[in-house]
Amino acid sequence: MSSPTATFVNLPLTDAELFSWLHQAVDEHAIMAVTDAAGVIVHVNEQFCAISGYRREELIGSTHRLIRSEQHAPEFFANLWDTINAGQTWQGTFCNRAKDGRNYWVASTIVPLMGPEGKPRYHLALRSDVTRLKETETQLRHEHATLEEQVAMLRTKQEELAAFYDHAPIGISWREFDEAGSPSVNHVNSRFCEIVGLTAAEAADMHNIIRVTHPDDRVEQQRLTAELYDGTRNLFSMEKRYLRPEGNTVWANLTVVVLRNDDGRVTHHFGMLQDITERKRAIHELESKEERWRTYLNTASEILQTVTPEGRIKWVSSAITAKLGYGPDELLGRRYQELVHPEDAEAWQAFFHRTLAQGASAVAIEYRAKHADGRWIWHAMSASAYKDRDGRTAFLGVGRDITLRREAQQQLKAALARREEMERIVDRSPSVVVLWRAGENWPVEFVSASVRQYGYEPDYFTATNRGFIGITHPDDTTRVSAELEAHAAAHHDEYNQEYRIVCADGSIRWVDDHTVVRRNAKGEVTHHEGLITDITQRKAAEQRERELQERDLRTAAEIQSHLLPHEFPENDVVEIQALSHPSMLIGGDYYDVLTVDDRHLGFVIADVSGKGAGAALVMTECRAMMRLSAENELRPSRVVSRVNRMMQPDMRPGMFVALFYGIIDLDTKVMRFCRAGHEPPLLLHPNGEVDQLPGAGLAVGLDEGELFDEMLEEHEVQLKEGDLLALYTDGITEATNPHGEEFERVRLATSLERHLDRPLDEVVKTVDRYVRNFCVLEPNHDDRTLLLVRVI
Numbered sequence: 205m206s207s208p209t210a211t212f213v214n215l216p217l218t219d220a221e222l223f224s225w226l227h228q229a230v231d232e233h234a235i236m237a238v239t240d241a242a243g244v245i246v247h248v249n250e251q252f253c254a255i256s257g258y259r260r261e262e263l264i265g266s267t268h269r270l271i272r273s274e275q276h277a278p279e280f281f282a283n284l285w286d287t288i289n290a291g292q293t294w295q296g297t298f299c300n301r302a303k304d305g306r307n308y309w310v311a312s313t314i315v316p317l318m319g320p321e322g323k324p325r326y327h328l329a330l331r332s333d334v335t336r337l338k339e340t341e342t343q344l345r346h347e348h349a350t351l352e353e354q355v356a357m358l359r360t361k362q363e364e365l366a367a368f369y370d371h372a373p374i375g376i377s378w379r380e381f382d383e384a385g386s387p388s389v390n391h392v393n394s395r396f397c398e399i400v401g402l403t404a405a406e407a408a409d410m411h412n413i414i415r416v417t418h419p420d421d422r423v424e425q426q427r428l429t430a431e432l433y434d435g436t437r438n439l440f441s442m443e444k445r446y447l448r449p450e451g452n453t454v455w456a457n458l459t460v461v462v463l464r465n466d467d468g469r470v471t472h473h474f475g476m477l478q479d480i481t482e483r484k485r486a487i488h489e490l491e492s493k494e495e496r497w498r499t500y501l502n503t504a505s506e507i508l509q510t511v512t513p514e515g516r517i518k519w520v521s522s523a524i525t526a527k528l529g530y531g532p533d534e535l536l537g538r539r540y541q542e543l544v545h546p547e548d549a550e551a552w553q554a555f556f557h558r559t560l561a562q563g564a565s566a567v568a569i570e571y572r573a574k575h576a577d578g579r580w581i582w583h584a585m586s587a588s589a590y591k592d593r594d595g596r597t598a599f600l601g602v603g604r605d606i607t608l609r610r611e612a613q614q615q616l617k618a619a620l621a622r623r624e625e626m627e628r629i630v631d632r633s634p635s636v637v638v639l640w641r642a643g644e645n646w647p648v649e650f651v652s653a654s655v656r657q658y659g660y661e662p663d664y665f666t667a668t669n670r671g672f673i674g675i676t677h678p679d680d681t682t683r684v685s686a687e688l689e690a691h692a693a694a695h696h697d698e699y700n701q702e703y704r705i706v707c708a709d710g711s712i713r714w715v716d717d718h719t720v721v722r723r724n725a726k727g728e729v730t731h732h733e734g735l736i737t738d739i740t741q742r743k744a745a746e747q748r749e750r751e752l753q754e755r756d757l758r759t760a761a762e763i764q765s766h767l768l769p770h771e772f773p774e775n776d777v778v779e780i781q782a783l784s785h786p787s788m789l790i791g792g793d794y795y796d797v798l799t800v801d802d803r804h805l806g807f808v809i810a811d812v813s814g815k816g817a818g819a820a821l822v823m824t825e826c827r828a829m830m831r832l833s834a835e836n837e838l839r840p841s842r843v844v845s846r847v848n849r850m851m852q853p854d855m856r857p858g859m860f861v862a863l864f865y866g867i868i869d870l871d872t873k874v875m876r877f878c879r880a881g882h883e884p885p886l887l888l889h890p891n892g893e894v895d896q897l898p899g900a901g902l903a904v905g906l907d908e909g910e911l912f913d914e915m916l917e918e919h920e921v922q923l924k925e926g927d928l929l930a931l932y933t934d935g936i937t938e939a940t941n942p943h944g945e946e947f948e949r950v951r952l953a954t955s956l957e958r959h960l961d962r963p964l965d966e967v968v969k970t971v972d973r974y975v976r977n978f979c980v981l982e983p984n985h986d987d988r989t990l991l992l993v994r995v996i
Contacts, residue, residue, distance in 0.1 A: 235310060235331040241324050243267045255310075255333060257303035268300075273307050275299035288316045288327055297334060309338040371639055371650075373698075373720050373735050374609075375399045375456070375477030377407070385469055395720070399456055399479050401448035418445035418453065424566055425458075432462050433470055442567045443480065443586060455484040457568070457584075461613060476613065479698070487602075507583075510592075511540050511599040513560065515553075518598070525749060526742045527605050529576030545572035545580055555587070560597050564588040570606065582610040608635065608737075638672055638734040645671030646732070657738070659708025672734070677704035677712060690981050692729065694942050697721045702739065714743040767827055772797045773805060777870045779996060781964040783972055784989040785935075791987035792819025793933050794827055798834045803870045806834050806843075809931040809991050810863040810904075811882065818859075819987075825851060826861055826904070840865045841878045841918040848880070848904045848912050860903035864931055873923040873995060878916055880904050883934055886953055888960060890926035894953050897921065928967075929993040930956055935986035936971075939979045947978050956992075964994055 230236050231249045238247040248263050256263070256271050263270070276298055287294040294314045299307050310331040316324035369376060375396030379387045392407045406412045414422060421444040428440040439461040446454045456477050463472040483506075507528070508521040517535045524530050528543075535543075544552045548571035555569040565587045572580040587601040612633070632654065639650040648665035651672075655662060658675070665672065676684055680703040691699045701717045716739045722731040772780040782795055792812030800806045808830055812819040829847040837843050844865050851861070864885060866877030877885075881903030887895040901916040923929070932952065939947040955974045959967045971990060 230330065233332075235333065237263075237268075237329045237331075239268075239327045239329070241326070243327075246326070252331075255302065255308060256300065271300040271302070273299045273301040275307065284314070288314050289324060291316055291318055291322070291324065297338075299338075308333060308335045310334060369393050371395070371637070371722075371733050373718055373733060375475075375479075377475040377477070379410075379473040381469075381471050381473070387473065396477055399454055399477055400446045401450070401454070416446050416448070418447055421445055428567070429460070432460065432473075435464075435468055438462055438464075440567060441570060441584065443484075453481075454479060455481045459609075459613065476609065478609075482698075505604065507601075507603040509540070509601050509603065510590075511556070511601065512592075513596055513598060515539050515541060515556065518592075522749075526745060527603075528573060528581060543574045545574070548572055555585075556599060559587045559599055560589050562589075570610070573603070581605060582607045608633070634737065636734075636736040638736060640672055640732055640734070642729045642731060646673050647671050649731070658705065658713065675705045675707075677706055680704050687981075690942070691719075692721075694981075697723075702743075713738055714740045767824060768795065769797055773799050775805065775870055777873065777996060778805070778868065779964050779994050780992070781968045782989070782991045783968050784987070785972075785984070786987045787935070787984045788816050790817060790820040791815065792823050793935065793987035793989035794823045795931070795989055795991045796827060796830060798831065800834055800838065800867055801836055804838060804867050805870065806840070806865065806867050807929075807931065807991065807993060808834075808863065808865045809882070809933065809989060810861050811933040811935070811987070811989070813858070813860050813862075813903075815987070822851075822855065822859065822861060825854070826863070830865070838867060838876070839918065840867050840876055841916050844878055844880050844901075844904070845909070845913050845916060848907075849909045852905050852908055852912075855905040860905040862903045862933075866929075868923065868993075874920055875923055875929075876918060876920040878918045880912075880916060881906075883932060883937065883949075885932075886930040886949070886956070887921065887923075888928040888930065888953070888956055889924070890960065892957065894957065895921075896949075923995045925995050927995045928956065928960060931991040931993075933987060933989045935984075935988035936975055936990060938986060939975050939984070939988070940982055941978050942981050947975055951978070964992055968992060 231251065234249075235251045235255055236247075236249040237245055237252050239245050245263050245266055245268070248260055253260055253263070258270070280298070284294050284296070293316075295312070297309060297311045299309050301307055311334045312329055312331040314327055314329045317326040317328065319325040370393050372393060372395055375393065375398075377390055377392040377396050379390050381387050387410070389408045390410050390413070392404060394404070397404055397407055400407065400413065400416055402412055402416065417425065421442075424442065425444060428437075428442060431437045432440065439459065441457065441459040443455065443457050446456060448454055457480050458475060458477050460473065460475045462470045462474070465471050486504075504521065504523060505527075506521075507523045509524075510518045510520075512518050517538055517540050520530075520532050520535055522532055524532055524535065540556075541549055541552065552569060552571050555565065559565045565585075568584045568586045570582065570584045573583045575581050582605070583603045584606045585601045585603040587599060589597050590600050592598040615632075633652070634654070634657075636655045636657075637650070637652040638648060638655075640646040640648045647669045648671060651662045651665050653662055655665075660675070664670065673681060673685070684701060684703045687701055698718075698720050701719065702714065703717065704712050704714055707713060716737045718735040718737075720733040721729055722733060724730050768784060769782075780797055784791075784793055784795060786793065792814060794808070794810040794812070796806075796808045798806035798808065810823070810826055812822045812826070826847065829850050830843070833843045833846045833850075844863060847863075860881065862882040863880040864877065864882040865880075866875045866885075868875045877897065877899065878901060879897075879899035880901045884899070885897045887897060889895070897919070899917045899919055902912050904912075906912070930952070937947055937949050937952060951974070952971070955971050956967065959970050962970070968990060972988075975988065
């Protein structure tokens with residue numbers, strides 16, 4: 205039976221021919237999908253599958269939520285459904301997400317097919333790919349906004365610009381070139397001179413700059429400079445060393461940019477120099493000591509990350525949250541290149557592979573990293589290769605936010621022709637530049653116009669000689685002043701402080717104050733230069749993160765606290781007191797007093813390697829094993845050997861427990877003891893003599909048993925009335941002051957000896973106070989535990 209015919213543009217066609225023809229035309233031209241009234245996909249064409257990346261079997265039976273991006277608000281889709289459910293055609297443009305994660309834009313027309321009840325039975329969606337059109341539109345908007353910003357930056361003031369140039373916290377240099385292309389005098393600011401150790405007159409001659417450059421860095425800098433002048437590159441950034449006249453070496457990050465005329469000839473040579481000596485020293489210390497490394501990981505403003513040879517993120521420090529808005533765990537396993545701007549991806553990949561091949565990056569890379577909120581943040585990264593646990597060459601990167609420097613760099617490049625432009629850069633900067641005299645109340649001599657963001661005019665400070673301390677939050681004033689005095693006493697010429705200020709409208713802002721100290725020829729402090737940046741949002745994010753972490757840690761700390769003895773066995777032979785302060789909420793130090801039998805008491809003190817939750821778990825296991833093994837066993841070496849054999853199989857490689865265990869006979873006052881890699885106890889006698897108890901042995905967990913038992917020594921000592929036995933962990937003797945000096949065993953013995961006749965609880969509190977005062981301004985990097993036993 206033949207199909208009925210239809211007239212279409214005066215052509216006799218059957219309905220089947222017409223439908224086939226139209227279907228072919230739509231497939232060739234458009235992306236097509238048909239859904240039922242509930243939005244479930246019942247038909248798609250090949251173009252739909254091609255652009256979305258899904259197979260037809262994956263799409264049929266699903267809804268469009270499968271390809272929905274996060275670009276549109278819920279109201280957008282509510283309006284779409286209201287329109288087509290009313291029987292009307294909807295037209296518009298929206299963004300979808302393909303199976304591989306990329307976004308694509310389509311212009312869409314959705315037509316409802318109405319049923320006999322007047323409600324839609326199906327929806328036909330015809331779409332066209334407009335991704336390139338949207339990208340072009342976005343680029344044009346960006347270029348227009350950039351042009352407007354460049355025009356606005358041409359308005360500035362000369363005097364404040366000069367102040368920024370002369371007193372900037374980073375070194376700045378620039379050279380002009382004459383018509384013949386020859387460089388003229390090298391201009392530098394005072395901070396540049398301070399870093400390299402030359403006078404302005406000496407630094408004007410580039411031969412002097414080369415002379416103080418470390419010989420190992422000269423060839424690389426000359427190579428990069430040659431590439432600038434031959435047109436291969438327009439900028440470079442490298443870490444290098446300078447040999448100062450007094451003999452010390454200064455590390456600095458040097459960024460050099462050149463400007464060219466229409467013929468491509470260099471007209472200006474501009475450099476920025478940042479002193480990174482402290483960061484370099486910190487990295488060196490972190491490599492030599494585990495606890496310093498952990499402290500740096502938790503407190504460094506730089507983002508540290510390790511990446512597998514395949515380019516996937518293996519670990520990232522907590523600074524990623526403050527800098528880029530991600531939680532450290534949510535990035536694990538993702539390809540690092542997903543965070544890199546597409547325009548910078550090729551350069552980053554080359555940097556990554558070069559680092560793996562050469563072992564370290566001679567020159568840092570600058571690229572744009574994606575913030576969790578979608579913004580692109582300029583970052584600089586230096587890197588080195590290391591061997592992971594599987595013996596593979598992996599990547600360790602240290603990234604820092606250089607957004608402010610990049611903004612300043614772009615602004616300074618545009619300002620070279622007219623000095624007034626640099627003043628405008630200071631005023632528009634999100635940071636406030638302050639110069640104040642040393643003395644009471646910190647009287648301000650200069651403040652940039654960007655202070656208006658806090659509601660104050662510059663004249664508010666400069667016209668009345670008012671000090672910046674006047675707007676510091678009252679609860680922070682005493683602390684900030686004390687820190688300032690401590691830095692001055694330590695002769696620090698550069699430091700950071702974080703505190704709150706009170707804005708003109710009464711609101712409170714957190715700021716980071718990077719201060720550089722200026723001195724006269726006699727070395728006396730004359731001024732302080734401050735670069736003040738609003739960190740309110742960062743502090744709020746850090747506070748939320750701390751609250752979440754501390755909630756769990758407080759619970760763990762409370763449990764751990766109950767594991768330490770708060771009351772000691774009653775006896776008429778010895779009195780006992782102890783203290784224990786973990787460096788974090790929970791720690792790896794452990795002490796205990798055990799009832800071996802009716803006439804013997806056991807004293808144990810232990811220090812688990814590492815910090816935090818891992819060390820606390822091992823400490824808990826050690827406590828359980830000691831209590832299980834000590835009952836009715838009068839030989840301390842047997843107890844410790846048994847504990848080692850039970851714990852060693854469960855401990856991860858590299859972890860150990862330094863332990864001391866002694867047993868006192870309450871009738872004879874003889875103590876038998878052994879040391880498994882622990883600090884030697886001190887025995888103080890009433891006549892002023894101090895003995896250091898002997899003994900040798902491996903720490904628990906380092907050997908399965910045979911070598912451990914062979915090296916473990918057992919000794920005994922006769923205790924007498926008035927003797928004081930001091931058991932302690934290295935968190936006390938290795939506590940450091942701001943000068944890097946350790947508290948040491950001698951200071952501990954002296955502090956105990958001076959108060960030997962005092963009540964034992966007062967002796968414990970006095971030692972604790974001595975250690976805290978010794979370490980003022982320095983963070984507590986290690987758990988501190990002290991157990992005192994005095995013979996009555």
